[in-house]
Amino acid sequence: MYLSAACLRLLAHLALCLRRPINLRRHYGSWAVVTGPTTGLGRSMAMELSRRGISLVLLDLDAANLQYVSAALHEAHPGVETKTVVFDLSLVGTAAGDESMGRLKEATEGLDVGLLVNNAAVNRPGALYVHEADVERLARMVLVNVMALTEVTAAVLPGMLERGRGAIVNVGSGSTVAVPSFPLYTVYSATKRYVQHLTRCLSVEYKHRGIDVQCQVPFYVHTGMLSPAIKATMTFPAFVATADAYARDAARWIGHGVLCVPDASQQLQWFLAGLVPDAVHDWYRLRQHLKHRAILR
Template identity: 75%
Template sequence: MAVEAPFWFTSLAGLGAVYLSVVFLRLLPYLVLYLRQPKDLRRCYGSWAVITGPTTGLGRSMAMELARLGFNLVLLDLHPDNLREVSDTIREAHSVQTKTVVFDLSLVGTEKGDEAMRRLREAVEGVDVGMLVNNAAVAKPGALYFHEADVERLVTMIRVNAMALTEVTAAVLPGMVKRGRGAIVNVGSGSTVAVPSFPLYTVYSSSKRYVEQLSSSLYVEYKSKGIDVQLQVPFYVHTNMLSSAVKERMLLPAFVATADDYTRAAVRWIGHGPIAVPVAGQQLQWFLAAVVPEFAHNWYRLRKHLQHRAILWNLN
């Protein structure tokens, strides 16, 4: 004679099945994307790409990856020597054309910033710019209480992360509208999509929240004009955004992607929806974060970032 399972057992089993189904459905797009032939981005959007902050970290990896796919590049950075080095490296490795624009993004809204914008518009005038990657961002001074930070450095962060991104987009977008095609990739942050707050990195995460809202609205605004706008969300990646001391002591290696691994995944996601967390492991982190209560997120983040702060104070 069969014994009927207790109600609590069947209820928990049902919840577990639903949970696993949601996890599978969340990861299914990654499986589909990697099984199908990658989109020919150059043919879909155009032969040139504009990249901000291409000399280090994710920006450099993205520049190299797009050049490998055949894109000619317009490179924006504030250091002329670094621009020259990455431009020469890209041309030698991939035989594509490059243009460089020296642009200190922290100077937007000033006379020098206006001059740099003029040089950018000249660089893209008459050029088939099919893609814009707004990668450049500032995260330093790092984990500090708001009252401890130099307000000028916080204002610089807002200029680079929000104002400059807006101005560069405004310079490139009209040409895409005229040609009826293009892709804009804005690099966001897991600090805005995966957790309710990001204490001690408050201005950084707030500026990235602006990028998130701008991206989602532009996606709706320009989709019918043949332009794909996508927010790409890295979680922790091996770049200079965090100090090496924090990365060595505070992060689990399994959850930190290399810049090259991230960008290889990222380019496959361009044109596939308004938001992407390109690395499957980080997508799983995003899903798991959604089931944690807000008070637990806030407690953990404050505790963790106070540890970041202690490391920074010990270094100074």
């Protein structure tokens, strides 16, 4: 059964590569909201969407970084517009968070926002047993990865419903899809499992209203979330995608399925991971992550 499903996924991926990609601007709308667009995958995704003629509302906690990325987008793609919203997503549920959410709603008012890319996430502290971690930092991870993602989605949805079209892209993690456990990164993995389940439920709720909701699943990607020392421990570095290459594939996958692994080599990795017994995965992951723990300590 697994082999049949995995083979169908691989065939679907190949078919998509041959298919003409969706014109995201025409199909969904002329604006996109991107969270965490100043570094790594978020920055690459913002660049890719702007390359496709989509104007951007950029949301991040650092005003200077937002201005820098905004200027880079205008230089690379002069036709696009940008708006910036300073928002520390770890402050959701507080007075400061409510004020920032108000600025986001004000910035998007009257815009044809057809895309939301929930990219912002925190993965530290990691490579630690839960009892070793600073509980406040774990709580911040949950606030950003779970609560903030939910609130930003709820803020953007009404406009999409009014226009009868839109796409929400939630960035998940291979730690919840390809392997049965992700020890020592337990809370991070658990937050990404929430993202995956939220996506499926929202897709069922809103598909008939013209809104596509998708969880895109990166495995390892060359970004700041992956330290050089940890990269050096990887058994199969060829499976680590660059952020720009991943973003190009990710944009092609928008609108195609609820759960997807956009990168072809990582699709193959997903297929191969399914052939390994869960107990072996658990043993190998704990062994590798204990190496990470030793490096980071």
